[in-house]
Amino acid sequence: MAWRDAKASRARLLLFTASIILGIAAVVSIQLFRDNLQDNIQSQSKSLMGADYLIDIDETPNERAQAIIDSLNPVASEVNFVSMVAFPKNGGTKLARVRGIEGPFPVYGKMETQPEQASSTYQEEGGALVDATLLLQYGIKPGDSIKVGELTLPIVGSLSSMPGNSAVTSSVAPPVVIPNRLVAKTNLLQFGSRKEYQYFYKATPETDLIELENVIEPMLDAERADLDTHTSTSRRLGRRYENMGKFLNLVAFIALLLGCVGIASSVHIYIREKLKHIAVLKCLGASRKQSFLIYLIQIAGIGILGGVLGGGIGIGIQESFPYILKDFLPFDVEITITTQPIIMGVVLGFLIAVLFALLSLLNTWYVSPLQALRISDTSGSKKPKQAKRIVFTIIIIFLFLFSYWLLRDVTYAMGFVVGMLITFAILAGIATLTMKMIKAWFPKTWGYTTRQSLLNLFRPNNQTLVLIVAIGLGTFLISTLYFTKDILLSKTAVGDSSNSANMIMLDVQPKQTEAIAKTITDNELEVIDNIPLVTMRIHSVKGLDAKAEEQDSTVQIRGWIYNHEFRTTYRDHLMASEEVIAGQWTPEVSNDDVIPISISENVAEDANVTVGDKMVFNVQGVLMETVVGSIRMVDWGQLQLNFNILFPKGVLENAPQFKVLSTKAPTEASSAQLQREIVSNFPNVTIIDLRQVFTIVEDILGKVSWIINFMAFFSIITGVIVLIGSVRTSKHQRIKESVLLRTLGAKNNQILKISALEYLLLGIVGSLVGIVLALVSTLLLALFVFKEPFVPSAIPFLIFLPAISLLVLAIGLSNIRGVLSSSPLEVLRREA
Amino acid sequence: MSKILKINGLEKTYTSGAKQLTVLQNITFDVEKGQTFSIVGPSGSGKTTLLGLCAGLDTPNAGNVELCGHDLNTLNEDERAQLRNREVGFIFQNFQLLPTLTTLENVSVPLELQGAKQAAKRGMELLAQVGLADRFHHYPSQLSGGEQQRVALARAFSNSPSILFADEPTGNLDDETGEKVIKLLFDLNKASNTTLVIVTHDLDLANRTQQILRLKGGEIITNQPTVTH
Numbered sequence A: 001m002a003w004r005d006a007k008a009s010r011a012r013l014l015l016f017t018a019s020i021i022l023g024i025a026a027v028v029s030i031q032l033f034r035d036n037l038q039d040n041i042q043s044q045s046k047s048l049m050g051a052d053y054l055i056d057i058d059e060t061p062n063e064r065a066q067a068i069i070d071s072l073n074p075v076a077s078e079v080n081f082v083s084m085v086a087f088p089k090n091g092g093t094k095l096a097r098v099r100g101i102e103g104p105f106p107v108y109g110k111m112e113t114q115p116e117q118a119s120s121t122y123q124e125e126g127g128a129l130v131d132a133t134l135l136l137q138y139g140i141k142p143g144d145s146i147k148v149g150e151l152t153l154p155i156v157g158s159l160s161s162m163p164g165n166s167a168v169t170s171s172v173a174p175p176v177v178i179p180n181r182l183v184a185k186t187n188l189l190q191f192g193s194r195k196e197y198q199y200f201y202k203a204t205p206e207t208d209l210i211e212l213e214n215v216i217e218p219m220l221d222a223e224r225a226d227l228d229t230h231t232s233t234s235r236r237l238g239r240r241y242e243n244m245g246k247f248l249n250l251v252a253f254i255a256l257l258l259g260c261v262g263i264a265s266s267v268h269i270y271i272r273e274k275l276k277h278i279a280v281l282k283c284l285g286a287s288r289k290q291s292f293l294i295y296l297i298q299i300a301g302i303g304i305l306g307g308v309l310g311g312g313i314g315i316g317i318q319e320s321f322p323y324i325l326k327d328f329l330p331f332d333v334e335i336t337i338t339t340q341p342i343i344m345g346v347v348l349g350f351l352i353a354v355l356f357a358l359l360s361l362l363n364t365w366y367v368s369p370l371q372a373l374r375i376s377d378t379s380g381s382k383k384p385k386q387a388k389r390i391v392f393t394i395i396i397i398f399l400f401l402f403s404y405w406l407l408r409d410v411t412y413a414m415g416f417v418v419g420m421l422i423t424f425a426i427l428a429g430i431a432t433l434t435m436k437m438i439k440a441w442f443p444k445t446w447g448y449t450t451r452q453s454l455l456n457l458f459r460p461n462n463q464t465l466v467l468i469v470a471i472g473l474g475t476f477l478i479s480t481l482y483f484t485k486d487i488l489l490s491k492t493a494v495g496d497s498s499n500s501a502n503m504i505m506l507d508v509q510p511k512q513t514e515a516i517a518k519t520i521t522d523n524e525l526e527v528i529d530n531i532p533l534v535t536m537r538i539h540s541v542k543g544l545d546a547k548a549e550e551q552d553s554t555v556q557i558r559g560w561i562y563n564h565e566f567r568t569t570y571r572d573h574l575m576a577s578e579e580v581i582a583g584q585w586t587p588e589v590s591n592d593d594v595i596p597i598s599i600s601e602n603v604a605e606d607a608n609v610t611v612g613d614k615m616v617f618n619v620q621g622v623l624m625e626t627v628v629g630s631i632r633m634v635d636w637g638q639l640q641l642n643f644n645i646l647f648p649k650g651v652l653e654n655a656p657q658f659k660v661l662s663t664k665a666p667t668e669a670s671s672a673q674l675q676r677e678i679v680s681n682f683p684n685v686t687i688i689d690l691r692q693v694f695t696i697v698e699d700i701l702g703k704v705s706w707i708i709n710f711m712a713f714f715s716i717i718t719g720v721i722v723l724i725g726s727v728r729t730s731k732h733q734r735i736k737e738s739v740l741l742r743t744l745g746a747k748n749n750q751i752l753k754i755s756a757l758e759y760l761l762l763g764i765v766g767s768l769v770g771i772v773l774a775l776v777s778t779l780l781l782a783l784f785v786f787k788e789p790f791v792p793s794a795i796p797f798l799i800f801l802p803a804i805s806l807l808v809l810a811i812g813l814s815n816i817r818g819v820l821s822s823s824p825l826e827v828l829r830r831e832a
Numbered sequence B: 001m002s003k004i005l006k007i008n009g010l011e012k013t014y015t016s017g018a019k020q021l022t023v024l025q026n027i028t029f030d031v032e033k034g035q036t037f038s039i040v041g042p043s044g045s046g047k048t049t050l051l052g053l054c055a056g057l058d059t060p061n062a063g064n065v066e067l068c069g070h071d072l073n074t075l076n077e078d079e080r081a082q083l084r085n086r087e088v089g090f091i092f093q094n095f096q097l098l099p100t101l102t103t104l105e106n107v108s109v110p111l112e113l114q115g116a117k118q119a120a121k122r123g124m125e126l127l128a129q130v131g132l133a134d135r136f137h138h139y140p141s142q143l144s145g146g147e148q149q150r151v152a153l154a155r156a157f158s159n160s161p162s163i164l165f166a167d168e169p170t171g172n173l174d175d176e177t178g179e180k181v182i183k184l185l186f187d188l189n190k191a192s193n194t195t196l197v198i199v200t201h202d203l204d205l206a207n208r209t210q211q212i213l214r215l216k217g218g219e220i221i222t223n224q225p226t227v228t229h
């Protein structure tokens, strides 16, 4: 029976199914991708780090550390640092990550080189393996030479991939691999320069990595070294890509919600039309339960079908993700297909269909058989309030659980559901208000067609509310996505403003400062910054050093605070990117004072200190007592040198230090020229060319927006289906009325005008409200979540608004197309 | 007397799938201006189809219809609609009121479509004549079947048609209500001197018209004046 009834209204149910399918497809594809990502991270974590576990340390290991390192028998080791490299052949220079490797690295996975054997012979030959892209960019081939610091060595192979490098990091500082024994000859590993030592280990089958971590880690910690097992790496990597997954999940959720709106609205109207049939069924002796079940089974069946199809399509879509995202990921993602997403799709499809249909389905329970005998509509049926309230509550609980499942965060999930409810309420409110307003100020004197189309908005059984909410919600979600994208992109978009520096020179020794400044001015460029840099570590906080802190579990200080090597500076003023939020900034002190320093907000939080607390620093072996004088909020988003810890003038002038110089090179050529000169005369200086960073960031942003656009497109398609669905459900009634008008002598264009105006109005009101709501919610997001200024773009108003209105119009008109081509008599007879 | 409706050799065939179903064939008759005319026949004999063809709601496969001096075959869809709007009134078995509009608005629709200024005033007059003066602002769903049909009557007369088609106007009503509606129909008709074409299977009703056309299986059996007249 349920099936027979469904067959009769197949076309209508098809749209209903389509909204489920699309929503589920989005969720399934994204979930699947996330799972696959995690699986892949886990299975590839060994080759990602190139070993079972490794020990890394940011300074030359002391005796105790070295003893631990050696006792575990490393298979291979490396020291790596960032430095400028040069190609003598054509004078090209580039920032690179130099990795001096000893032993058979990697233990797992491999370095892919051209020629292939270069990856094993470079150590003996004393040659370098250089990033393939870098070679291509500079027109260098294996056989040419490369200069690293004071060492020039032959390039024996081009390196296309190696463990521990992703496309993004490689594009900022591409890897250059050299034999470890030659590192000393570069003369770059001087005191104070940034470097990292890594020791790679292979575990025997008996090794318990977790046990090892528990035992060795604390010992290494004391020596400022770190143990990383491949399992912990995979955990960390998983976390890193979780944010991306979260964003995608949110988008999937939006698509699914749109699907829900589609389901709710199409079922609503579908059931309303069926109420009469149900009354007839009841007259014929069907029990409440029977007639309720007929439709419940129908809708559950469709939900399951939609779930299966959606799951299938989702699998298809996720196959494409790895291609889009491959540049973000330092490893390959292999897609495996399991039955789980299908099951998930089916369960979701079933739940959503039934839940969202229940609200309307309840009406079938309460419909009186008497209604079959009355000619009038069914608006008189009494509302099953209690039951509706229960269903409504269940829906909200479901939405909450579902968003929690997607986002794994109670607050987010809660915010999301509440936000949706508010939006929904506002939309419904505005729809009702619009109707009331038109009613109140009804333009009695306007032409007949105008009045008739306005009146249609109040027809008994009208869809005005449902349509405005559907259109509004769809527009709202899409525009929010769009506006948010604006914020996200502008947050990361680096301002290439005219007066800021675009070349930064690091590791300048004090005695080189003058010469380099001269090189810059000789090139007719300006030295913008000349900042001293002093590296130091935190020795103790509020009298507690690292060891004491570890024993006292009541102290909440983050681990990195004691391990980090802070690069600090001193000056007598604050910069535009900093703002004191507590205490007072002291510009200068004389020697005998307690030293009032200024720390950034995040350090204050992680070190658990406030103004007035004591901090002792280890400045190259000398302990220096300070007190927190002020806490600053620092805008790290701005691409300039900002500091966690800031000393006043008059303290650090004589400490061992480096300088940072910056300048702005107006053209690429002038920047290359300056780089060449500095690299050849001062090989220890590292140059960061922000121009290159800009292009890389732009490239990444391009890809991010591609994904966002793709998902937005997905939502739009779902939205369109919802629209078609809700407009279509009233097709029958529309045609009948239009035919009647024609019988009474209405011309084609009068009929068209009536419908056109009605749909245009619905489209404009719905999408306008949606966009305005999106604007408000994005503004709130910008204010409270992203903490970024938000300059709304006009695109949604200029493009979304007319496009959606026209779309509604087109769908609406296609709806009554039948009238213009069919014989009035037939339609009228069918109604008899 | 002049002929307001001339039917000549009318034939209508429906094709459903491969099958051809001839619903009407060889229909020829005239209706005089001001006459009351009924078409009777068993269900499925083609009465509604014939009425629809007469009013230009559908097109015949052969033959032609001349309504108010216009050969319908030579008019397009919009021209036929305009002709209906000016000259024709319609009453359906199932009332066919626009659910969006109040009774007054429903009655005014034909005049509104013409762009007439006095639509509402004329609508009120007519509603008063059918005894619904107190129901101007009610919606169809708030009226009983008999009341709805009276609204439909008022609507049919609102454009002062020269010919009025009624397809089983009492088919959905009880005898008593039906009788009231019919009485109203004839009264209004007499007052405005409109030609009336009624489709019915109620012989009593048919006998109150001047001419009866009997239809069976899509063909005319008889076409004669009623005895009582």
Ligand SMILES: Nc1ncnc2c1ncn2[C@@H]1O[C@H](COP(=O)(O)OP(=O)(O)O)[C@@H](O)[C@H]1O
Binding pocket: A826, A829, B014, B015, B016, B021, B023, B041, B042, B043, B044, B045, B046, B047, B048, B049, B050
């Ligand atoms: N669109 C159609 N396709 C096929 N047959 C039709 C169609 N419309 C009407 N018929 C058939 O035409 C015949 C006459 O119908 P109708 O004029 O409605 O009869 P009546 O009004 O006398 O009851 C019926 O047998 C009906 O089945």
Ligand SMILES: [Mg+2]
Binding pocket: B047, B048, B049
């Ligand atoms: Mg009939």
